[in-house]
Amino acid sequence: MPKDHGIGASPKRREDVRFLTGAGNYTDDINVHGQAYVHFLRSDVAHGKISKIDTSAAEGMPGVVRIFTGADFEGVGGLPCGWQVTDKHGEPMKEPAHPVLCQGKVRHVGDPIAAVVADSLEEARTAAEAIVVDIEELPAVVDMGKALEAGATKVHDDLDDNLCYDWQFGTDTETTDAAFKSAAHVTTLELVNNRLVANPMEPRVAVGDYSRAGDDYTLYTTSQNPHVIRLLMGAFVLGIPEHKLRVVAPDVGGGFGTKIFHYAEEAFCTFAAKACNRPVKWTSTRSEAFMSDAHGRDHVTRIELALDKDNNFIGVRTDTKANMGAYLSTFSSSVPTWLHGTLMAGNYKTPAVQVNVKAVFTNTVPVDAYRGAGRPEATFQLERVIDQAARELGVDPIALRRQNFITQFPYATPVAVEYDTGDYEATMAKMEELMDIPGFAARRAESEKKGMLRGLGVNCFIEACGIAPSNLVGQLGARAGLYDAATVRVNATGSISVMVGAHSHGQGHETVFPQVVAEMLGIDESMIDIVHGDTSKIPFGMGTYGSRSLAVCGSAMVRATEKIINKAKKIAGHLLEASDSDIELKDGMFSVAGTDKSVAWGDVTLAAYVPHNYPLEEIEPGLEETAFYDPANFTYPAGAYACEVEVDPETGKVTIEKFVSADDFGNVVNPMIVEGQVHGGIAQGIGQALLENCAYDENGQLLSASYMDYAMPRADDIPHMAHYVVDHSCQTPCTHNPLGVKGCGEAGAIGSPPTVVNAVIDALHSGGHTHVSHIDMPVSPSRVWAAMNGQ
């Protein structure tokens, strides 16, 4: 019988009722009395010197409150980067200024040149059209290879070139070279990990408000981590002390990484609220989102895999160029390095792994973390090259993976991380069972009867989640700690508010977190509410990304709840005239072990707040505890995925016919929500593999700036229910956090792209197109057709 409450149950989500009735409270639903509206005048060219901005005509237009340009922000800090990467020569990365509004130059299409604040949005937009901007256009740097050529136009004039850093990591060159020299076989692939746009359905919004009474500010914003925004914007950009700045992220309509970062528009609205003495609101249009939300991925990689005569992996070497865009977004520098290089061992016991990454500035929108962040890029390279190696060697791709699996844990990889636990054989076997691998030949024959090519693709992955041990990431250049925090406030009548640093923007924390506390206390979940998203209410926590909410913030909540239980037992011991060490808590009752003496949860909580009969000389009244939790290690979810595709040889169109994921997330608190997370991640991975591409032309014009041009996955791009299974029954609990959980938010997006591409290549080979070793994503009909036809 599945559980109906507590850990392991799937109660219906409590947040659903407001979302299903139109009662959600998203940032754009917030209007502050007297608010003005801002419209940003954005660059329509990729690169140029601003020779003149004339706002005089616009200033007199109806409704205009004030017009701002870069000059207004000269005394204000730029947008900071949160991670200092050190290059292979020991030098710090290049960190060019990132002004709130352009100063002197525009560096990508969408770079904000001026901001018009007006009584209405329409008036702001109209006035912006009257601003005269003369831009002396410069050649745009778009292609990363060309950006690194000697003499290339520089995105930042004060840097020597367009190289942000040249990073090397893992096994030393001598050892790596020796592995490759001794190899019986080396497989090499050149791959593009396509640039994507995260596209949460809610565009970004910011409302800045300033109170002269308290000389304090409130920013309402679409953020995954309000405390991070408060810290970055307050300390580094605007110079506002934390106690004078409140950041509120209410209901947020999806994030996927792109709402982690601190953006210029947030700083602008906060700054302008004081400058204009009016609240200032900005609501992004979707077109604006395409040119101002940080993009994701955009790596170009050459990967080599060395195998010995028995097909054991003996070396992996990669050479990657990673696009940073025009400026360093908040966590951009960490994505191609510490979130990518550390995962290049994958699920395999390869002794030598060396990762080389050049980060490059170009005249494009900044690139930062998007669902998976570095780990999808690592998995894609490794799992594509393994598949190709199996093909070149004429061996079964499943058997080749299996032969090279890590089987002993803990396992220290050559790329600096230690996997605490896992069972890759278990997920592989589960995948094989659910996929019915033996039945594939018959299914292929059926497809062939219809004139279609059918392919089977498999993939294994490992990811590092639960970001992160602060002392470790500090050594690696992070400029923040990555713990999280929770306050458990028990009220007099026994109800509980849990204030958490994590932020829910679709993940269902309001339902899941109470399941844990209820289980620990033995009380009803309905007595527990989660409070999140408001720095004035919650403890200092680092927010939600990297599949960390339950593993890190949930652990803090467990620790705080343990403190509550300890104190409550002392109170109960006093009430029962027994030692607190003899007190047991079960089903919301405190009892003296071995007796029938007990007091209820509510009696204890009431005593804490009405301490008439209370050990005041020993403990304080009240029942509220806070815990900060700093993880001892990352968590390492892993899985095995498979899919079958049909390729139409006439058109090159790819259809996913069957998809199976077998994940190991450790313990699972709410299976329904975990499966939903995997469904969502897989859809985004299918989007990356088959549909999505953020495209620039050679002049740096953004070609995919709306849903007319950027192909989002639709309902009919996803496999039908009867041919689609997500499984999480293989569970090796995390060894170092109290819940034994690993995180499930990103797995689908990490595991699915190589699965799909591997299946397409397999289909083409079955049709005799044996010259095709790789097709870059998105694997569109035209690319498949071109590959089939040798073009």
Next chain:
Amino acid sequence: MTKVTMTVNGKSVSGDVKGNTLLTDFLRDDLRLTGTHVGCDTSQCGACVVHVNGEAVKSCTMFAAEADGAEVKTIEGMANADGSLNVIQQAFQEHHGLQCGFCTPGMVMSAAALLKENPKPSEAEVRDYLEGNICRCTGYHNIVKAIMAASGQDVAAVAAE
């Protein structure tokens, strides 16, 4: 400014609108019915779907003035008379057909329109009908399941086929 009068969720409402005021903006800004969402500017995403005279309409593609005299229904008007979730809303909750909730109002309104014209849609028909509604969170699987369940079909049996 033009005066418009329409029935929204069963109540007669009126307001002064400009010729270029979109129905979305009239609902959100003038009537404070903020359940109707705006997720794009090219009429692709479907977060703004409402019913106008019983038909599903992307309210970002219609001027408020065009809805003068019309019967409009938004997500705020979908619950049962006693305030409980209607059968479609219940199915979305039951089958976890929503995560962040931003596309959800449009999904529910589209689902209602689909089931009105096709009370027992096949899975392929549901997926095809949702062409104009984008969800970035759920991967659609549970949305499709919820809509089929709301139509009275046994989704466990469909999945086992």
